[in-house]
Amino acid sequence: MAVPGTGSLSLFSIANEKLSNDYNDGDDGSGPYSLTDITQGGDQYGNGEDYDITNGFSPSHPDNVAAFGMSEFYSYDHDYAAPACNIAYQTGGVGTFDFPINLGSATGTVTIEYQAYGVPDKFVFTWNGNTYTSGSGNGTGSGFVGSSTYASTSLVQPLTTLTGVYGGSSGPQVQHGGRGTITFNKNSSTSSSNMRITAPLGGTAWWFSVSCPGMQVIGGGDGIAPSITGGVVTTVSTAVVMKGNVSNLGTTGNFTTTGTISEKGFVYLPGITTSNYFYRETPSGTFTVDVVEVLENDSTINTTGDFNEAANVTPTTATLTTANASSITTSNFVANYTPTSVGGVPVSFRAFAKNAAGTTYSSVINSSSYGGISQLGITYCNAGYSQTPIVNMNAGSIVDATGNDYQQDNTYNGISTSARTQTVTENSVPLTSNNSYRYRAVARQGSNIIYGNVVGFTAPAGYSFSATLTTGTAQYYSTVVNGWSNTYPFSCGSISNTSFNGATLTAVYWMNSSFGTDYLYIYFSSTKPSFTNIVIDGTSYGASSTWTSASSTVWRKPQSSNIFGANGTTHSINASY
Secondary structure: OOOOOOOOOOHHHHHHHHHHOOOOOOOOOOOOOOHHHHHHOEOOOOOOOOEOOEEOOOOOOOOOOOOOOHHHHOOOOOOOOOOEOOEEEOOOOOEEEEEEEEOOOOOEEEEEEEEOOOOOEEEEEEEOOEEEEOOOOOOEOOOEEOOHHHOOOHHHOOEEOOOOOOOOOOOOOOOOOOEEEEEEEEOOOOOEEEEEEEEOOOOOOOEEEEOOOOEEEEOOOOEEOOEEEEEEEEEOOOEEEEEEEEEEOOEOOOOOOEOOOOEEEEEEEEOOOOOOOOOOOOOOOOOOOOOEEEEOOOOOOOOOEEEEEEEEOOOEOOEEEEEEEEOOOOOEEEEEEEEEEOOEEEEEEEEEEEOOOOEEEEOOEEEEEEOOOOEEEEEEEEOOOOOOOOEEEEOOEEEEOOOEEEEEOOOOOOOOOOOEEEEEEOOOOOOOOOOEEEEEEEEEEOOEEEEOOOEEEEOOOOOOEEEEEEOEEEEEOOEEEEEEEOOOOOOEOEEOOOEEOOEEEEEEEEEEOOOOOOEEEEEEOOOOOOOOEEEEOOEEOOOHHHOEEEEOOEEEEEOOOOOOOOOOOEEEEEEEO
């Protein structure tokens, strides 16, 4: 039972309130009784007991400043219920006070903010057997913080002068050498904690805040700030839709009356992902771009539940690097390139809500979604037509441009940044011997076309052998021959040139074999010569080293389909020696 609010008071009963949380107990405590000890805590002045420090949360409590009087204890409640976390308290004055705080059962990072301004004060926070003290270091300080003006004052030793991340020249965040932050990992469900303030010098002022796990409170008033979390609703090509959720409106300075949210919204860093804290109070801080604020300006401000706003972010563009072509022939080349980045929409944000006690921030939410590449491939053109290969868009897709050829890599998964090779075959732009060409990688990201750097190459010298073949057919036992032959035991078709690398051609045909494997055949009148490539109708059939020797005069290669077609059709045959 608390101390009465009126009437005469008993020093013995006040002692019982401090010792057993009951003014009317009548059993606890033994003299002698020192009003100084009972008020300030301890047993330095001849007291028979070691008294607790005053509960600073009690709506009525002594100011702990001499001269002491029992009347200061009117309505004092030593076991006044510990308020919930997200607390902010700034009615700082002279004395030593305990502030018991309920952190709840949730786990996560707890953030403690404190401000001693110029006149030094000490902040000691305890939880689960752990002690976190103000000063340099993250809770490992040695005690008092404040202005260096008090460096020789014995009551505030040792003294640390701090500098913080908060700027400005006025308001609760102004830096006076006593502004600090402590964070720790609350890794168990233990809820009870305590903030002890030691403020021995006159003229002092101070405030502190203690967040719930995963949040952060910037103080400025008394009471419990709102509770808020953040998350990502969705990411699109031009924006991240941010989500905030207010689970509690907080309280006013009496820690019982429901608070009123005056502002809520988001702060975000476009184009950046970071795990560091950032605030609406510091529009620039240590970051390369300013913090952007988006307010929720509608009838839902003072409500619990979800709210959404968009962070307008310019997506980063995909980047491509084109390398030199390889394996160049007059029918194809191998393009080498790398999608060095697929782009994306990076953003870091924090949801926030503000009432009279202070502003609560959610943890930092980092969103870095892949932009993705919708199409990827190669565009090339003859340098005589255009110095810069280009493509067009048709119905949302990349297509050829006039005088340019686009060939797509249909195996690309849209997000890989590994180096790629792609065989580009002669198509709308012919690869003529000794002609120069330019090519570059090209990609589509949504509706945007992105190009790589331009790389040039020259097609090799013309073919050593060129001929036009007219298809004929012949029957050889149960097999069918398609092509040209003037060798025993059959003849069919015709060819315009038979001089091949010092030898004479006698047959070039495809045979439908009765033994299960169909082949292309090349016959010579004498010992068969080698070649580096043979091309029929623009398709390469490789060097002679990839063919099989059927005899001293014959090369053959498996081919499942008739490439020479019906009687009377014409075909180009080219070869390099």
